[in-house]
Structure formats: C-alpha cells, structure tokens
Amino acid sequence: MCQNCGCSAVGTVAHSHHHHGDGNFAHSHDDHDQQEHHHHHGNYSKSPSQQTVTIEPDRQSIAIGQGILSKNDRLAERNRGYFQAKGLLVMNFLSSPGAGKTALIEKMVGDRQKDHPTAVIVGDLATDNDAQRLRSAGAIAIQVTTGNICHLEAEMVAKAAQKLDLDNIDQLIIENVGNLVCPTTYDLGEDLRVVLFSVTEGEDKPLKYPATFKSAQVILVTKQDIAAAVDFDAELAWQNLRQVAPQAQIFAVSARTGKGLQSWYEYLDQWQLQHYSPLVDPALA
Amino acid sequence: MHEVSLMEQTLAIAIAQAEDHGASQIHRLTLRVGQQSGVVADALRFAFEVVRQNTMAAEARLEIEEIPVTCRCQHCHENFQPEDWIYRCPHCDQISQTVMDGKQLELASLELS
Numbered sequence: 001m002c003q004n005c006g007c008s009a010v011g012t013v014a015h016s017h018h019h020h021g022d023g024n025f026a027h028s029h030d031d032h033d034q035q036e037h038h039h040h041h042g043n044y045s046k047s048p049s050q051q052t053v054t055i056e057p058d059r060q061s062i063a064i065g066q067g068i069l070s071k072n073d074r075l076a077e078r079n080r081g082y083f084q085a086k087g088l089l090v091m092n093f094l095s096s097p098g099a100g101k102t103a104l105i106e107k108m109v110g111d112r113q114k115d116h117p118t119a120v121i122v123g124d125l126a127t128d129n130d131a132q133r134l135r136s137a138g139a140i141a142i143q144v145t146t147g148n149i150c151h152l153e154a155e156m157v158a159k160a161a162q163k164l165d166l167d168n169i170d171q172l173i174i175e176n177v178g179n180l181v182c183p184t185t186y187d188l189g190e191d192l193r194v195v196l197f198s199v200t201e202g203e204d205k206p207l208k209y210p211a212t213f214k215s216a217q218v219i220l221v222t223k224q225d226i227a228a229a230v231d232f233d234a235e236l237a238w239q240n241l242r243q244v245a246p247q248a249q250i251f252a253v254s255a256r257t258g259k260g261l262q263s264w265y266e267y268l269d270q271w272q273l274q275h276y277s278p279l280v281d282p283a284l285a
Numbered sequence: 286m287h288e289v290s291l292m293e294q295t296l297a298i299a300i301a302q303a304e305d306h307g308a309s310q311i312h313r314l315t316l317r318v319g320q321q322s323g324v325v326a327d328a329l330r331f332a333f334e335v336v337r338q339n340t341m342a343a344e345a346r347l348e349i350e351e352i353p354v355t356c357r358c359q360h361c362h363e364n365f366q367p368e369d370w371i372y373r374c375p376h377c378d379q380i381s382q383t384v385m386d387g388k389q390l391e392l393a394s395l396e397l398s
Contacts, residue, residue, distance in 0.1 A: 060397055
C-alpha cells in the first residue's frame with residue numbers, strides 16, 4: 001500500500017463465481033496463443049503433464065507466468081507506436097511533490113514553444129491548477145485527475161491524448177502525479193523518463209528511491225538558484241547519482257534563472273534530430 | 286507503493302484463469318517479485334488479506350518468490366548479484382548498467398480446484 005499518497009482503492013476487483021459440481025477439469029481451450037498461457041490440463045489423473053502437478057486429488061497446480069502489469073505494458077507499447085507515428089518526443093516527468101515539475105515545464109514551454117510546439121498531460125489527485133498554469137504559459141494542457149490513484153497509467157494517457165491535436169506539436173510532456181514511488185512501475189509509452197529532484201530534498205534522495213532513479217533516462221537536479229542557501233553538496237549528490245543511476249544523463253538546472261537549461265534543450269534537440277531527422281524514416285532508424 | 290491495486294490486478298488475472306480452467310476455488314497463488322520491481326513483498330501480503338475477501342481466493346495462501354537482481358558487468362562480462370542498490374561488480378569494481386534479472390512482477394502459478 002502506498003505510504004505516500006494513501007492510494008488504497010479496495011473492492012473494485014471484477015470477479016464472479018463459477019461453480020462446478022462435478023469437479024471435472026477435462027476440457028481444452030485452444031485459443032491460447034501465448035507461451036505464457038501454455039499449459040495442459042486434461043485428465044490429469046491419467047497423464048499429468050510437466051507443468052501440471054497434482055497436489056491433492058481434487059486440486060491442480062497450473063503454471064501461469066503472466067506479468068501483473070502486462071495490460072498496462074501492452075497499452076504503453078501501443079501509445080509509444082502511436083506517438084512515434086506522429087513524430088513526437090514524449091517525456092514522462094516524475095518527482096516528489098514540490099520538486100518543481102510544473103515550474104520547469106512552464107519555463108520549457110515558454111522557451112521552446114516557438115520551435116517545438118508542446119502539449120502537456122498533467123496528472124494530479126485533484127484540481128486542474130497545474131493545467132491552468134501551463135495554459136497561461138502557452139502550452140496546450142490537459143489535466144487528468146486521478147482521484148485516489150497515486151500514478152498515471154498508460155490507459156489514462158491514451159485517453160487524454162485523444163483530446164489533443166498531436167499533428168501540430170512535436171513534444172508531449174506528461175507530468176506524472178507527484179510521487180517518487182508508485183509511478184515507477186507504470187510505463188506510459190514515453191521516450192524519455194525524466195526524474196527531477198530538487199536541491200532542497202537532500203543529496204541522498206537517489207539512495208532512498210533507487211528503483212525510480214534507476215528507471216530514468218534523464219535526471220534533472222532542480223532549483224539550483226537556491227542550492228547555496230540550503231547548503232546543497234553538489235559533489236556528494238553527483239556521486240550518489242552516478243552510483244545509483246549510471247545509465248542516466250544528468251543536468252543541474254534552475255527554472256527561475258534558466259541556469260543549465262541550454263544543455264538540457266540541446267540534449268532534447270539532439271534526441272529529436274537523431275530520431276526524426278527529415279531524411280530518416282523513424283520506422284527505419 | 287500501490288500494492289493494493291496491484292494485488293487487485295493479480296487477483297483479477299487469477300480469477301480469470303481459474304474460471305478458464307473451470308475451477309471454483311483458488312487455494313494458492315505464487316508470485317515472482319523481482320527486487321528491482323519496485324514492489325514490497327510484505328505490502329503485497331498485507332494487501333492480499335484485504336482483497337481476497339469474498340472472492341474465490343478467500344481461503345487461498347499467497348506465496349511470494351523474491352528474485353534477486355542479477356547484473357552483467359560491461360567491463361569483465363561477468364554476471365553478479367549486487368549486495369545493495371549500487372550495482373558494483375565484485376570482480377572489477379565497475380558499476381553495471383545492465384540488469385539481467387530481478388525486474389519481474391508476475392503471477393507464476395495457481396493451485397485450483
């Protein structure tokens with residue numbers, strides 16, 4: 001259960017009871033095409049297969065091997081393909097509440113909107129304040145209010161994206177629910193997972209939330225303008241980041257002063273050039 | 286984490302499978318949970334106590350097989366199991382970026398009747 005946001009929706013499991021008086025499992029279903037669903041359960045008392053183990057006379061053990069998030073993962077792959085066909089760079093912004101996601105996106109939109117028209121999908125438990133802020137900055141913004149769900153899922157992004165005119169943008173930013181734990185396991189179909197942590201959160205944040213930092217392609221260390229005021233030890237933070245998240249590109253930025261943003265923008269420009277060069281069909285790249 | 290909603294999804298998959306097999310009761314669910322799945326096994330166990338009520342898994346046992354992280358070192362090409370979240374190769378001291386195993390979150394098997 002989520003300790004951060006209290007997401008604990010209970011009682012929504014769709015189920016129904018299916019009673020079989022005869023206890024006979026002798027049936028087959030040939031519609032399974034996936035390896036994960038490949039098992040045999042005929043008359044197990046005569047010919048037990050390798051994957052069916054009889055525990056007690058009336059019980060059978062069945063290998064399943066299905067990912068619990070497989071539905072989300074499939075929808076995320078569908079999103080990714082769709083976004084790629086539209087020629088978009090899609091970013092999923094993750095951080096604790098208050099690390100400065102909205103402020104940074106506002107600044108990015110203001111700086112880049114002319115060359116890189118941007119849409120934003122904003123996830124929050126409640127209110128559309130962030131979407132309003134982003135619209136004021138010139139972005140096309142859609143708010144997804146998740147109620148008591150502590151993260152965005154691929155299906156929510158797919159639905160929100162249907163309301164956007166994706167043909168007239170080249171960047172889509174998904175601002176996830178402020179939470180450094182739950183969103184980590186949910187692929188949304190993004191190209192870049194961008195994890196933010198602000199200098200006020202302490203140099204050891206990457207050590208405390210390693211799974212999230214390990215899942216990032218990019219890490220932005222935000223609020224650099226107040227680093228000195230909060231005695232932020234940049235060297236220690238970098239050492240922690242390099243050890244926990246050696247795969248990630250790291251940028252130190254400030255949305256307020258603009259410090260470090262040029263390098264971040266150049267990285268994004270480079271990414272778009274590599275993936276969507278006019279001369280290269282993205283499907284062949 | 287969001288273990289309650291994950292456990293609900295797990296149970297939904299389990300119940301669909303059980304119905305596919307013409308079963309009326311689930312006696313055991315076995316999960317495979319990687320150390321880098323971002324999910325806490327104890328929280329799953331706690332969540333299971335809540336979500337199993339009034340389902341065909343009401344009497345079921347939950348078994349969780351925790352899978353350690355296995356990394357591959359890019360420098361010496363050895364596989365190793367890191368001791369903590371810093372994936373430092375014990376052979377050459379370099380930090381690995383390649384996780385071979387330990388990210389899974391899956392329903393491994395069911396016992397039905």
